[in-house]
Amino acid sequence: MSILGGYKELRERLKSVRLWSIMAVVIGVLVIVALWGVNQYRGKANYHNYLTNMWHRAFFDMVGYVQNIQALLSKAEVSNDDRQRAALYTEVWRNAFAAQENLGQLPIENNVALERTAKYLTQVGDLSFSLSKQLMSGKKETKEQRAQLAKLRSYADKLSKNLNELAIEISQGRLRWGEVRTVGTSRFRRISQNVTSSRMLAVEAGFKDYPTLIYDGPFSDHIARQVPRGLPESVINRDEAKKIALDFLNIKRADMISYLGLSGDKIKTFNFEIIPDRMARDRTITVAVSKKGGKVIWMIDNRATSAPKIGVSRAKENALRFLKSKGFTNMVDTFYLKQDNTALINYIYQQNGVKIYPDMVKVRIALDTGQVVGFDATAYYMSHTNRKIPKPIITEAQARKLMSKNFDIQSVSLSIIPLESGREVFTYEFMGKYDRKYFADYINAITGKEENILEIIKDPNGILSM
Secondary structure, eight states, X not given: OOHHHHHHHHHHHHHHHHHHHHHXXXXXXXXXXXXXHHHHHHHHHHHHHHHHHXXXXXXXXXXXXXXXXXXXXXXXHHOOOHHHHHHHHHHHHHHHHHHHHHHTTSOOSOGGGGHHHHHHHHHHHHHHHHHHHHHHTTOOOOHHHHHHHHHHHHHHHHHHHHHHHHHHHHHTTSSOOOOEEEETTTEEEEEOOOHHHHHHHHHHGGGTTOOOOOOOOOOOOOOOOOOOOSSOSOBOOHHHHHHHHHHHTTOSOOSEEEEEEEEOSSSOEEEEEEESOGGGTTOOEEEEEETBTOOEEEEEXXXXXXXXXXXXXXXXXXXXXXXXXXXXXXXXXXXXXEETTEEEEEEEEEETTEEEEEEEEEEEEETTTOOEEEEEOHHHHHHOOOOOOXXXXXXXXXXXXXXXXXXXXXXXXXXXXXXXXXXXXXXEEEEEEETTEEEEEEEETTTOOEEEEEEEEEETTEEEEO
C-alpha cells in the first residue's frame, strides 16, 4: 500500500471515529433529556398523588367524625344518667369541630353551598356542650331540648348514610377528586369541580330544612392514657429484638432484614422490615419489638390477598390458635370487620368469666389462605395485669331497674371497661336494642352509675362498636 493510500485510509477512519463520537454525544443528550422528562413527570405525578391522598384522608376522617356524632347522639337518647349524657355531649362537640376542620380541606369549588352542613356541625357541637354544662350544673334537660337533639340525631343519620355511600364509591375508584393545575410549585390556579364534588353538594341538599338553634359556647378537656402495665421489667438490645421478631414469624433465616430504628411513645420499640424471599421483594413484613420486656407489639404482613376462600368462623379459629401459640390464653373474640379480603378480629382477655376489655389484641387474617397478616397487642400490653376483681355490690336485678325503659335487654354479663381517663371500672354489660339499633350499656357493679354506652353496628362486613 502506498503512503498516499495509507493516509486516505487513516483519514476515513478518523472521520468514522468522529461520526461515532458525535452520535454518542447526541444519544447521551437525548438520554439525559428523556430522564429529566421522566423525573419531571414522576414529580408531578407524586405531587398529584400527595394531594389526592391528603383529600382522601380529610374526607374519610370527616366521615368517621360524623359517624361518631350519630352514635354519640343515639347513646345520649338511650342513656338515663345525667353524668353520662353530659360526657357524651362533650364528645359530640369535639367530633363536630374535627369534622368541620376536615370539611374545610376538601377541594370543592362551591364551598358556599356547603354552608348548611358546616352550620349543622357547628350547632350540633355547641348545643351539645351547652347541654353538657347544664347537666353538670344540676339542671335537667327540657322536653324541647330533648326534641331538638332527637332532630339533630336524625340529621346525623341522614348525613352519615349519604357520606358512607359516597365513601364506598370513592374507595372503589368509581369517583375521583378533580385534577389540580398549579402555578409554579406551590400555588393553585384552580381546582376543577368534578363528579365527586358534585356528589358532595348533593349530600348538602339533605339539609334544606335544617333549623336554626340557640346555643352557648363550647369547652373541651383531654386526658392522657396511663403507662404500660403488661410488659416484663427486663430490657433487651437490638440483636435480641431481631431474634424475637424472626422467632415470632417462625422464620429461621430471612433473605433480607433491615433495622428501621427505635420509635414509640408509651412503648419504645425496635422496628424491623423483613423480606422472607428476595424473589418476592414486593412482600415485606414489618415487626415492632418492645425494648422493655422484649414483646412483639405489632406486626404487618403486606402481601397481596386474593378472593376469599374461608369464612369468618374459620378465620376466628385460626386467629385464636395463633394467639395461643404466642402465649395469649383465655382470649375471646368480640367485634370483627371484613375488609380487602381480610378479617380484622378483636380479642379480649377473660378472668374468672369476667370480660377484661382493656386487654385487647387485634388479629388480621387473610381470607384466601387463613394466614395471619396483621397483629396488634398495644392495648393488651398497656393494660394487662392480674386484677383483683371484687364481688358486685349492685345485683343484676338492681342494675336492670337503672336501665332506660326504652332499652330492650337481650343479654347480661360482667365486664371491666376502660374510661377515657385510663381508670377501669367493674360493670354489668347489658346488650340490647333501641329503635332497631343495637347497644351495649355499662352499669357500674359497685355504685350503680351508668359508665358508658356503645352502639353496636351489625352488617354483612362485620360487627363493630362506636
